[in-house]
Amino acid sequence: NAGVTQTPKFRVLKTGQSMTLLCAQDMNHEYMYWYRQDPGMGLRLIHYSVGEGTTAKGEVPDGYNVSRLKKQNFLLGLESAAPSQTSVYFCASSRGLDRIYNEQFFGPGTRLTVL
Amino acid sequence: AQTVTQSQPEMSVQEAETVTLSCTYDTSESDYYLFWYKQPPSRQMILVIRQEAYKQQNATENRFSVNFQKAAKSFSLKISDSQLGDAAMYFCAYRLDRGTDKLIFGTGTRLQVFP
Numbered sequence: 078n079a080g081v082t083q084t085p086k087f088r089v090l091k092t093g094q095s096m097t098l099l100c101a102q103d104m105n106h107e108y109m110y111w112y113r114q115d116p117g118m119g120l121r122l123i124h125y126s127v128g129e130g131t132t133a134k135g136e137v138p139d140g141y142n143v144s145r146l147k148k149q150n151f152l153l154g155l156e157s158a159a160p161s162q163t164s165v166y167f168c169a170s171s172r173g174l175d176r177i178y179n180e181q182f183f184g185p186g187t188r189l190t191v192l
Numbered sequence: 193a194q195t196v197t198q199s200q201p202e203m204s205v206q207e208a209e210t211v212t213l214s215c216t217y218d219t220s221e222s223d224y225y226l227f228w229y230k231q232p233p234s235r236q237m238i239l240v241i242r243q244e245a246y247k248q249q250n251a252t253e254n255r256f257s258v259n260f261q262k263a264a265k266s267f268s269l270k271i272s273d274s275q276l277g278d279a280a281m282y283f284c285a286y287r288l289d290r291g292t293d294k295l296i297f298g299t300g301t302r303l304q305v306f307p
Contacts, residue, residue: 108292108293110294110295117201117299117300118299119196119198119297119298119299119300120237120283120295120297121297122295122296125292125294127292133292135294165235167237169237171293173292173293179293180239180242181239181293181295183236183237185234185235185236186235186236
């Protein structure tokens, strides 16, 4: 049981390049999230998904796209990377579906640098 | 919109002493959850403690306890008998008790523990 995994762990891009971050969870969770963490800003929600085939915008969605084609995977795409997207990206998942408390489980993070 | 404020960017404590980290939040909702997360240098987000807003009793987890003041919208974390391993960033977070399990984070407090 690996929990939440993220690929890659580190990446350096040049401005204008594209890339996809992969998040995978093996807990059969319904909900998945992408956050970014910047110094002095805490974690901010980029996009989230409440089920396979569904996605929604979070607090800071501009410049990112996401897809949830399979329940266990949540992809975060940068079509044309900008230096402002230099950050640490965290994926998380939670069981969802009911009103009982659902803990969010976090991946180890991906450090992305855009030059 | 809900907001979470951590007004202490850095705190320090002597080993074996007690330290309190502050958090205030703003919401018009009556049912919600509050959390404290720990982020050590490894970057992994670790849930420390949670509090349900409908519970008057303050949550405790071993050396960690909270002082939840619902009317004042205050949620502080007390760490007793501080250990070197407690050194980390601590984030306060808020979750509405319905919908998508989304978390709203504060900007964090860096805790240093001195021997």
